[in-house]
Amino acid sequence: xxxxxxxxxxxxxxxxxxxxxxxxxxxxxxxxxxxxxxxxxxxxxxxxxxxxxxxxxxxxxxxxxxxxxxxxxxxxxxxxxxxxxxxxxxxxxxxxxxxxxxxxxxxxxxxxxxxxxxxxxxxxxxxxxxxxxxxxxxxxxxxxxxx
Amino acid sequence: xxxxxxxxxxxxxxxxxxxxxxxxxxxxxxxxxxxxxxxxxxxxxxxxxxxxxxxxxxxxxxxxxxxxxxxxxxxxxxxxxxxxxxxxxxxxxxxxxxxxxxxxxxxxxxxxxxxxxxxxxxxxxxxxxxxxxxxxxxxxxxxxxxxxxxxxxxxxxxxxxxxxxxxxxxxxxxxxxxxxxxxxxxxxxxxxxxxxxxxxxxxxxxxxxxxxxxxxxxxxxxxxxxxxxxxxxxxxxxxxxxxxxxxxxxxxxxxxxxxxxxxxxxxxxxxxxxxxxxxxxxxxxxxxxxxxxxxxxxxxxxxxxxxxxxxxxxxxxxxxxxxxxxxxxxxxxxxxxxxxxxxxxxxxxxxxxxxxxxxxxxxxxxxxxxxxxxxxxxxxxxxxxxxxxxxxxxxxxxxxxxxx
Ligand SMILES: Cc1ncc(COP(=O)(O)O)c(C=O)c1O
Numbered sequence: 001x002x003x004x005x006x007x008x009x010x011x012x013x014x015x016x017x018x019x020x021x022x023x024x025x026x027x028x029x030x031x032x033x034x035x036x037x038x039x040x041x042x043x044x045x046x047x048x049x050x051x052x053x054x055x056x057x058x059x060x061x062x063x064x065x066x067x068x069x070x071x072x073x074x075x076x077x078x079x080x081x082x083x084x085x086x087x088x089x090x091x092x093x094x095x096x097x098x099x100x101x102x103x104x105x106x107x108x109x110x111x112x113x114x115x116x117x118x119x120x121x122x123x124x125x126x127x128x129x130x131x132x133x134x135x136x137x138x139x140x141x142x143x144x145x146x147x
Numbered sequence: 148x149x150x151x152x153x154x155x156x157x158x159x160x161x162x163x164x165x166x167x168x169x170x171x172x173x174x175x176x177x178x179x180x181x182x183x184x185x186x187x188x189x190x191x192x193x194x195x196x197x198x199x200x201x202x203x204x205x206x207x208x209x210x211x212x213x214x215x216x217x218x219x220x221x222x223x224x225x226x227x228x229x230x231x232x233x234x235x236x237x238x239x240x241x242x243x244x245x246x247x248x249x250x251x252x253x254x255x256x257x258x259x260x261x262x263x264x265x266x267x268x269x270x271x272x273x274x275x276x277x278x279x280x281x282x283x284x285x286x287x288x289x290x291x292x293x294x295x296x297x298x299x300x301x302x303x304x305x306x307x308x309x310x311x312x313x314x315x316x317x318x319x320x321x322x323x324x325x326x327x328x329x330x331x332x333x334x335x336x337x338x339x340x341x342x343x344x345x346x347x348x349x350x351x352x353x354x355x356x357x358x359x360x361x362x363x364x365x366x367x368x369x370x371x372x373x374x375x376x377x378x379x380x381x382x383x384x385x386x387x388x389x390x391x392x393x394x395x396x397x398x399x400x401x402x403x404x405x406x407x408x409x410x411x412x413x414x415x416x417x418x419x420x421x422x423x424x425x426x427x428x429x430x431x432x433x434x435x436x437x438x439x440x441x442x443x444x445x446x447x448x449x450x451x452x453x454x455x456x457x458x459x460x461x462x463x464x465x466x467x468x469x470x471x472x473x474x475x476x477x478x479x480x481x482x483x484x485x486x487x488x489x490x491x492x493x494x495x496x497x498x499x500x501x502x503x504x505x506x507x508x509x510x511x512x513x514x515x516x517x518x519x520x521x522x523x524x525x526x527x528x529x530x531x532x533x534x535x536x537x538x539x540x541x542x543x544x545x546x547x548x549x550x551x
Pocket of ligand 1 (some may be wrong): 174175238239240267269270315317318319344346347367508
């Protein structure tokens with residue numbers, strides 16, 4: 001039970017119940033699909049970005065509390081960021097979930113730390129990572145092309 | 148005398164090793180009784196020989212036992228001819244053998260294959276892909292809100308160009324038991340052969356393949372108390388000469404020259420290479436175990452557990468059961484209000500309750516019923532009413548946890 005309380009931390013539950021920028025954006029310039037074929041979770045990230053910066057970011061779709069909260073945190077963390085910053089933040093999050101943090105815990109945001117309970121539930125790793133991997137793939141190809 | 152059900156759990160060592168385990172995922176894979184585990188070990192310890200090869204005792208013994216399992220399988224299926232039984236890796240391989248080893252060459256541009264909307268991906272994707280490759284059409288028999296096949300359209304769906312009808316005996320998501328005998332006779336009136344996916348029924352329900360007149364039947368040992376990596380393809384005699392192997396190699400041949408290979412007859416031509424001998428022996432042991440049960444009794448027992456669980460879910464409130472087929476087996480899918488199936492499964496896992504969450508390899512079905520994922524509970528002979536109590540208690544705790 002205590003493990004479950006850390007998995008479903010208050011912050012995660014808050015993001016799950018009132019997700020940030022949770023809406024479908026018609027005609028968004030870029031739509032990234034984050035989909036887990038194993039479980040059927042599926043989110044779309046609606047993105048407006050120029051060569052440098054993500055100016056608008058929303059998401060919509062269906063998934064468990066962990067993947068939904070994770071997508072919400074992603075949107076909140078990356079909107080307004082430069083592509084480089086956004087890519088670093090993606091790496092930061094994924095490394096944190098994989099227990100190989102790039103920075104000391106005190107340097108992480110509360111939103112990130114809220115996911116530490118996932119460490120005790122390895123089968124939920126993919127839920128936490130889902131939207132971040134999709135975003136990272138997009139950013140890497142975009143940054144790669146710009147170089 | 149059939150084995151008594153109230154002590155049957157004692158025969159499954161997993162529950163001695165994990166006394167806390169409440170296993171409600173037998174539709175994915177069943178646990179193995181002592182006798183099957185012993186047969187697998189005994190084979191490795193005392194015989195361990197390949198088949199159809201050596202001239203020494205070990206190999207002739209292994210060959211005899213291996214071949215004898217064809218007879219056991221044919222008895223289990225209600226089939227008179229043991230040579231109609233081919234060993235494969237499982238349901239998936241058996242279906243692909245029929246798709247690519249038989250149907251592929253018959254399938255012309257504009258022909259159709261008929262499936263149902265409640266198929267497991269293993270009985271859906273091979274046909275969808277084959278149709279893409281051959282410019283054929285995939286016709287899909289829809290499912291009603293209740294989770295039953297909608298048979299009203301079947302007559303118009305099956306036409307002169309339908310080359311095969313493929314359907315599951317029991318839905319691995321809804322537990323629906325399909326009226327396969329009736330469907331087979333409808334298809335046969337139009338001269339359309341029928342493949343039955345019996346992954347969820349073999350070993351759990353009485354099978355009467357000859358009298359159903361099914362043309363192809365496929366299943367996996369691991370869902371009926373047997374080992375992984377072993378399964379069966381049954382094909383009616385008239386098709387056997389035309390099924391071609393997809394894999395080539397030793398053991399399946401009569402004669403090889405530099406120009407030509409003459410293959411053995413069905414089923415041997417489909418079993419090239421060194422087979423999973425222990426797996427087949429283990430399948431034989433699983434059938435011996437099943438033959439000690441009274442399947443009419445066991446299927447009623449698991450159905451009653453399912454019925455009771457559905458009623459308890461209803462009492463609990465906040466749960467929505469997917470489908471309400473009138474003829475159902477030991478499977479039930481549901482959703483908890485405002486709680487995603489994965490979160491339900493994680494919660495139950497903390498209470499040592501193993502259930503499945505997701506789309507259960509049946510995305511077209513869930514899509515047609517308008518749900519992205521469910522929690523699935525499935526019962527077997529080793530489950531008890533206490534398992535239901537514990538699960539309902541855990542679900543009640545889940546509701547409290549989630550509403551705090
Ligand atoms: C109805 C049905 N068909 C086919 C399969 C696939 O069986 P296997 O993975 O053993 O090939 C399953 C297993 O989940 C099933 O439930």
